[in-house]
Amino acid sequence: MLKRLLRSWSTLGCLLALTLPPNSRQEEHGKLLLVSFDGFRWDYINRVPTPNFDAVMKEGVQVERVVNTFITKTLPNHYTLVTGLHAESHGVVANEMFDMHLNRSFSMEGQSAYEPRWWEEAVPLWVTNQRAGGRSGAAMWPGSDVEIRGVYPTHYVPYNASVPFQSRVEKLLSWFSGPEPIDFGVLYWEEPDESGHNLGPESPLLDVVIADIDDKLGFLREELKRAGLYDDINLIVTSDHGMTQLSSEKIIELDSYVSRDLYTWVDKSPVVGIIPKEGSFDEVYTSLLNANPNLYVYKREDIPDHYHYRHNDRIMPILLEAREGWTIVQNKTRKFMLGNHGYNNTLASMHPVFVARGPAFRSGYVKSTMHSVDLYPLMCHILGVPPLPNNGSLASVQDLLEEALTETPSPPPTPRPLVPSRPKDPSHAWVVGLLLGTTLVVFFLFIFVKQVTLKQLPTLPLSNREISQPLLYEELRL
Numbered sequence: 001m002l003k004r005l006l007r008s009w010s011t012l013g014c015l016l017a018l019t020l021p022p023n024s025r026q027e028e029h030g031k032l033l034l035v036s037f038d039g040f041r042w043d044y045i046n047r048v049p050t051p052n053f054d055a056v057m058k059e060g061v062q063v064e065r066v067v068n069t070f071i072t073k074t075l076p077n078h079y080t081l082v083t084g085l086h087a088e089s090h091g092v093v094a095n096e097m098f099d100m101h102l103n104r105s106f107s108m109e110g111q112s113a114y115e116p117r118w119w120e121e122a123v124p125l126w127v128t129n130q131r132a133g134g135r136s137g138a139a140m141w142p143g144s145d146v147e148i149r150g151v152y153p154t155h156y157v158p159y160n161a162s163v164p165f166q167s168r169v170e171k172l173l174s175w176f177s178g179p180e181p182i183d184f185g186v187l188y189w190e191e192p193d194e195s196g197h198n199l200g201p202e203s204p205l206l207d208v209v210i211a212d213i214d215d216k217l218g219f220l221r222e223e224l225k226r227a228g229l230y231d232d233i234n235l236i237v238t239s240d241h242g243m244t245q246l247s248s249e250k251i252i253e254l255d256s257y258v259s260r261d262l263y264t265w266v267d268k269s270p271v272v273g274i275i276p277k278e279g280s281f282d283e284v285y286t287s288l289l290n291a292n293p294n295l296y297v298y299k300r301e302d303i304p305d306h307y308h309y310r311h312n313d314r315i316m317p318i319l320l321e322a323r324e325g326w327t328i329v330q331n332k333t334r335k336f337m338l339g340n341h342g343y344n345n346t347l348a349s350m351h352p353v354f355v356a357r358g359p360a361f362r363s364g365y366v367k368s369t370m371h372s373v374d375l376y377p378l379m380c381h382i383l384g385v386p387p388l389p390n391n392g393s394l395a396s397v398q399d400l401l402e403e404a405l406t407e408t409p410s411p412p413p414t415p416r417p418l419v420p421s422r423p424k425d426p427s428h429a430w431v432v433g434l435l436l437g438t439t440l441v442v443f444f445l446f447i448f449v450k451q452v453t454l455k456q457l458p459t460l461p462l463s464n465r466e467i468s469q470p471l472l473y474e475e476l477r478l
């Protein structure tokens with residue numbers, strides 16, 4: 001019913017668009033493609049040559065480090081990127097959740113991930129964009145194949161980790177160039193998160209994975225150019241969180257402090273929700289408090305303010321947080337991974353990368369930091385969509401934009417040109433020469449590093465390739 005209503009609305013919208021003067025919403029505002037490479041830490045681009053990231057930075061903007069939101073895990077942060085809300089406010093507070101009132105569990109691995117109620121404490125941008133008359137397309141972004149407030153993205157594909165990056169890009173580009181083109185696209189890729197967990201971020205073998213992500217960005221840029229979209233589209237490349245190195249020496253065994261009969265636990269290391277059994281709250285809490293200097297133990301109401309992680313029933317009565325690099329287990333029985341994330345969101349190791357280019361962005365501009373909640377109002381501005389209440393600030397990131405914001409809420413009547421002309425560099429030829437030279441050097445370095453690292457690859461335990469849903473492979477296997 002609702003869908004039909006929406007469909008007739010959009011038909012009406014199309015009819016209106018035909019009768020409107022040419023500077024309607026679609027033309028006035030930019031197209032936007034948001035890309036997330038899961039677990040791409042901010043400093044990975046400094047480890048190996050990344051010519052495609054460099055090109056996007058040169059043509060556009062770079063934010064050196066994005067301060068993401070607690071807990072620094074995949075689902076909470078992907079939902080923050082498209083809602084501008086901290087986890088306590090958008091409701092997807094962890095990858096595994098329990099709702100006391102509903103007596104139901106959520107797991108990103110199971111069918112429960114498709115139940116609208118878990119996502120409906122907030123409204124993601126693809127829905128808001130459609131309600132404002134736009135069209136959205138989603139390729140595997142977490143939550144984008146769920147019906148939220150009665151709405152699916154205009155185009156989407158059900159989550160399937162086996163679908164190659166190239167196919168995801170081709171799908172998106174077909175939606176951007178179709179007869180009824182989308183103006184907002186979201187694209188998700190599982191790496192380098194999966195390899196970061198398996199190899200640890202300090203492994204030199206991860207360099208190959210980072211170089212491969214740069215190749216993938218290169219593929220995306222080439223395809224955008226081939227489709228004639230490159231100059232027209234605003235491309236944002238970012239991530240949900242970083243990654244830190246673990247150690248088998250840094251294990252916190254809960255069984256040493258409290259009987260596992262006294263509680264159940266929700267979500268995995270390094271941040272664990274504890275539900276004490278009836279009448280056991282005090283015993284569980286006092287047993288764990290001060291038990292281990294590398295374990296922070298909070299009653300829900302005492303969780304630090306700066307985490308913005310308290311006001312939601314899906315946050316458990318006791319929260320355990322490990323110190324960076326430490327792992328929480330019940331006992332040491334299973335093998336574990338070498339990298340993880342989820343820790344304190346003020347740690348640099350947890351921070352994602354950010355580069356962007358396109359008509360809305362300045363060129364060659366570097367900003368040291370931004371908050372991930374600020375991306376939402378920025379994207380709303382680019383799309384010309386009124387933002388819903390959120391925790392971000394457009395003013396904090398407006399320096400990334402090519403055109404200064406006007407103080408008044410209503411924009412001036414002059415339509416924005418589709419492709420604003422950039423100021424020409426006075427020493428144009430000199431810059432081109434330098435660019436060419438640098439590109440050549442970088443290219444040969446890249447080939448060299450790739451050859452060297454590829455030679456080491458046969459020793460790599462790639463058994464985890466067969467895991468069907470790497471997005472879901474977030475828990476430590478302990």
Ligand SMILES: *[C@@H]1O[C@H](CO)[C@@H](O)[C@H](O)[C@H]1NC(C)=O
Nearest residue numbers: 098099100101102103104105
């Ligand atoms: C919660 O659900 C479980 C089964 O999933 C059931 O065993 C239990 O009795 C339920 N608890 C309440 C309070 O309804």
Ligand SMILES: *[C@@H]1O[C@H](CO)[C@@H](O)[C@H](O)[C@H]1NC(C)=O
Nearest residue numbers: 158159160161162163164167
């Ligand atoms: C997932 O994608 C792969 C590769 O495209 C395909 O072979 C497979 O059938 C898909 N699985 C499902 C459940 O659609």
Ligand SMILES: *[C@@H]1O[C@H](CO)[C@@H](O)[C@H](O)[C@H]1NC(C)=O
Nearest residue numbers: 255260330331332333334478
């Ligand atoms: C660890 O816990 C498992 C149950 O999860 C149990 O079977 C095993 O004996 C325990 N190992 C040790 C060393 O306590």
Ligand SMILES: *[C@@H]1O[C@H](CO)[C@@H](O)[C@H](O)[C@H]1NC(C)=O
Nearest residue numbers: 296304306321344345346347
């Ligand atoms: C998190 O990091 C901040 C800054 O590095 C620090 O002040 C704080 O003590 C850390 N831990 C917690 C639990 O906030």
Ligand SMILES: *[C@@H]1O[C@H](CO)[C@@H](O)[C@H](O)[C@H]1NC(C)=O
Nearest residue numbers: 085086089308388389390391
């Ligand atoms: C975040 O935004 C929501 C929605 O406006 C609001 O309810 C919440 O209080 C905000 N959180 C903070 C920490 O300001």
Ligand SMILES: [Zn+2]
Nearest residue numbers: 038039074240
């Ligand atoms: Zn992730």
